[in-house]
Amino acid sequence: MxxxxxxxxxxxxxxxxxxxxxxxxxxxxxxxxxxxxxxxxxxxxxxxxxxxxxxxxxxxxxxxxxxxxxxxxxxxxxxxxxxxxxxxxxxxxxxxxxxxxxxxxxxxxxxxxxxxxxxxxxxxxxxxxxxxxxxxxxxxxxxxxxxxxxxxxxxxxxxxxxxxxxxxxxxxxxxxxxxxxxxxxxxxxxxxxxxxxxDLINSQKMHRIKRETQILDSLEKGLTEINDIVNDIYPRHLTEGLKPIASHNVRTHLIKLLDDGVIQMKDEIFNLIR
Ligand SMILES: [Zn+2]
Missing domain, CATH: 3.60.15.10 (Ribonuclease Z/Hydroxyacylglutathione hydrolase-like)
Known part of the structure; x- marks a missing residue:
């Protein structure tokens, strides 16, 4: 075509x-x-x-x-x-x-x-x-x-x-x-x-920025583990098969936040640096 x-x-x-x-x-x-x-x-x-x-x-x-x-x-x-x-x-x-x-x-x-x-x-x-x-x-x-x-x-x-x-x-x-x-x-x-x-590339960029903001909000609320953050920001009835993808996605964001010096991590527990 x-x-x-x-x-x-x-x-x-x-x-x-x-x-x-x-x-x-x-x-x-x-x-x-x-x-x-x-x-x-x-x-x-x-x-x-x-x-x-x-x-x-x-x-x-x-x-x-x-x-x-x-x-x-x-x-x-x-x-x-x-x-x-x-x-x-x-x-x-x-x-x-x-x-x-x-x-x-x-x-x-x-x-x-x-x-x-x-x-x-x-x-x-x-x-x-x-x-x-x-x-x-x-x-x-x-x-x-x-x-x-x-x-x-x-x-x-x-x-x-x-x-x-x-x-x-x-x-x-x-x-x-x-x-x-x-x-x-x-x-x-x-x-x-x-x-x-x-607009497509920019909308993908905005989607990632929105996700990062949601994760920062979860951390702000005191959630420190990947599973809890996934449950906080993804729909409650997320299909079981999609859970590992969501967890992987959240982890990718957390690693970026670590790189950015915004959070710290010890034994899979994530915290905002205040
Ligand atoms: Zn491909």
């Missing part, structure tokens, strides 16, 4: 519980000249076949590069087969160079990107934006010509993403927000078109 002048989306309902709204792989450029592919899907056969079928549908343009947003399996799982079919160089974060070399069995075809590096295709440029947080090797890609931000797993279309390092994640959101965009193309969930597109 065509998203903007130079962006085409291969959408798949992969049925993964952590991917509400399905998943996306984007082709960027001009199908009559050359294009770039962003991410290579899961190792499951059907997903990769759909990417390759869509590439056929676009007329098999020269593939200038395969860009990787980060090293989770649902983004690099199909790399061996897609590299085999296209022989396009693979561009990614330097931390992924070894892992990707092993997957394709060819070191020469792996290109390590730098922050703010431009990758040109069909007369337009994608800019690599290093955005650690969801994972330390995460890169968002910005297409200024179409005002499109490819957010990988940093910002999803219809759910909040899992975060490994929240301090870095919040800085990364501020970083991408500096680049004016009307459309957000996430790796999972629906593409956010105007007018929603220009």
């Amino acid at each position: 065509k998203i903007s002048e130079h962006v085409y989306n291969m959408h798949i309902d992969d049925g993964h519980i952590a991917h509400p709204g399905g998943s996306n792989n984007f082709f960027v450029g001009d199908p009559d000249k050359e294009m770039i592919l962003i991410d290579t899907g899961d190792y499951e056969k059907e997903w990769i076949n759909q990417i390759l079928d869509y590439y056929d549908h676009l007329g098999k343009p020269k593939l200038k590069a395969i860009l990787i947003t980060h090293g989770h399996y649902d983004h690099i799982g199909g790399l061996d087969r897609i590299y085999e079919a296209t022989k396009a160089p693979v561009m990614a974060h330097p931390l992924l160079a070894d892992k990707l070399s092993k997957i394709i069995g060819n070191r020469e075809s792996i290109i390590s990107l730098q922050d703010e590096e431009l990758i040109s295709v069909s007369g337009i440029d994608l800019k690599a934006l290093f955005t650690p947080g969801h994972k330390e090797d995460h890169i968002c890609y910005y297409l200024e010509s179409d005002l499109v931000m490819f957010t990988g797993d940093s910002v999803l279309g219809s759910s909040s993403t899992s975060v490994k390092n929240l301090s870095e994640y919040m800085k990364s959101l501020d970083y991408v927000l500096k680049f004016k965009h009307d459309i957000v193309c996430p790796a999972h969930g629906p593409v956010a078109m105007p007018p929603k597109g220009s």
Whole structure:
């Protein structure tokens, strides 16, 4: 499906519980000249076949590069087969160079990107934006010509993403927000078109800030343990299956507050520093 002048989306309902709204792989450029592919899907056969079928549908343009947003399996799982079919160089974060070399069995075809590096295709440029947080090797890609931000797993279309390092994640959101965009193309969930597109990243940022305020309120009330804080801020009838996710989320926030020097922790007991 065509998203903007130079962006085409291969959408798949992969049925993964952590991917509400399905998943996306984007082709960027001009199908009559050359294009770039962003991410290579899961190792499951059907997903990769759909990417390759869509590439056929676009007329098999020269593939200038395969860009990787980060090293989770649902983004690099199909790399061996897609590299085999296209022989396009693979561009990614330097931390992924070894892992990707092993997957394709060819070191020469792996290109390590730098922050703010431009990758040109069909007369337009994608800019690599290093955005650690969801994972330390995460890169968002910005297409200024179409005002499109490819957010990988940093910002999803219809759910909040899992975060490994929240301090870095919040800085990364501020970083991408500096680049004016009307459309957000996430790796999972629906593409956010105007007018929603220009607000999606900021609304995710606000969601995290609100959560942090709630946790500070809980600590202010004298709650000191993760379980008690979860019970305080999440709906009372939170589905059992979601409890571990909520606990993990609260812990991620508490670690950020520790980093910020706002709270202290001893034996899993958290307290505000007054
Ligand atoms: Zn993912």
